[in-house]
Amino acid sequence: MSLIDSLPRVRAPKLPRVDSLIPWIVPLAIIVLWQLACVTGFVPSRVLPAPTDVALAGWKLLLSGELARNIWVSFWRASIGFLIGGSIGFAFGLANGLSQLSAKLTDTTLQMVRNIPHLALIPLVILWFGIDESAKLFLVALGVFFPIYLNTLHGIRTVDPQLIEMGRIYGMSDGELFRRVIFPGALPSIFVGLRFALGIMWLTLIVAETIAASSGLGYMAMQAREFMLIDVVVLSILIYALLGKLADSASRALERLTLSWHPAFQKK
């Protein structure tokens, strides 16, 4: 009896560590297979360099300082563009969710603009801004705007009206009603918008940087293509994957922090 009792207790602390490793099994396996395929000559190195070659290229670029500089430039563009587009989208989402007049005035226009693929504006943006920083920031901000706007608006409109009635009965002022009922109620939906926006942020930046830039990860990849440095091209692609994952993890952490009341985020 005592042995059976003690078994789960011995196992319990080990399980979470194994759990957190499981998601990395598939990426690691892919890298191992990839290395094997390259070493055996199944995949010629002109098509795909071995992971060790990519790592070596990364190491060289890191030593020259080029890699860190390009990552920093891309990261800076992504964050500033995201901040600008995200805050404007959030502001419009709030305004249109809370005010009928504001919604009537701007929603139709925004819905029309939304249906233009923002990357289709690249030629126009180059004409306007050249290949200056503002071109990239503009595109990222535009791309990020819509998911944040739409989900903030949706979140505010779908707050349980019974809770709003309850807040009014208990004498909440408009400000208090927003702070205690409407905003927390809209938060899960706002986070959905945030994660969509983070994906679009990287996508837009990569496209903008490969087409019109003189620095950044996308530029690094395009320049490497010119010189047939396929290992650097693959390296940039892998860095994009890591940065994307990083942004997603950050937003998940934020979600866990602010939505701890939500049954989906509670420990069983």
Added chain:
Amino acid sequence: MQEVLHFQSADAEPVERADILTEARQLRRASEGAARGLSLTVRGLRKSFGDNDVLRGIDLHIPAGQFVAIVGRSGCGKSTLLRLVAGLEKPTAGSIAFGEQPRAQDIRVMFQEPRLLPWARVLSNVEVGLGRERSSADAQARAEQALVEVGLGDKRAQWPSVLSGGQKQRVALARALVSQPRVLAFDEPLGALDALTRISMQQLLERVWRDQGFTAILVTHDVAEAVALADRVLVIEDGRIAQDVAIDLPRPRRRGSAELAALEGEILKHLLEGSEDTSDL
């Protein structure tokens, strides 16, 4: 020095629950004059939604501190009457007057759904009930008292999502009670609970009503619940008061007793007769 220590320990550790309860009762008795129920007079009350006349002339007087149950078939207008009394709707015609001009926190409503804020801990949900006084210094202490009163003192730091249906409804009751209302309107508050939880909730409602002496108006479709709890049962039919039955049985009432069953049968018979005319059974 000792005084300081005493203070700290009182702050850091929860005081014995029994102590708080007696303290709460004493406090209430001290302020009983202020927390008494309000009387209520309704004259010629009508309410229509478009072409639909929901209430067609209600005249009613409820003395201060009475427990009134309103029963009727669904769609008879009983919930509308309650919402009018609570000030959630404006009457089409007629008037509702209270014995004294009530302040906002004197009239509270409890709904069928608990309507708790899922993102606020149980204690903050109760604090919401203080209305404008929620930023006062003793807000938290009052909310804790109200929670202890409904028997959930140990759940103060929980999220509402981990509570059972009955517990959520008790938190909603604590939120309604915390401002010491003088009229408490219940809109089928036990409708979504299982049979056993219902009975213990009914006993809780009766206890707090007797403790606090507010005027209670309970809308329910359960005639047995109405006769078990109320001083008086109003039957509403087609937007009018069809029956006004006084329940003069001593409390605490024994559930399933012959007198209660007889009264229940009488009211049910009346309700069912009404439905035969419309043959919608």
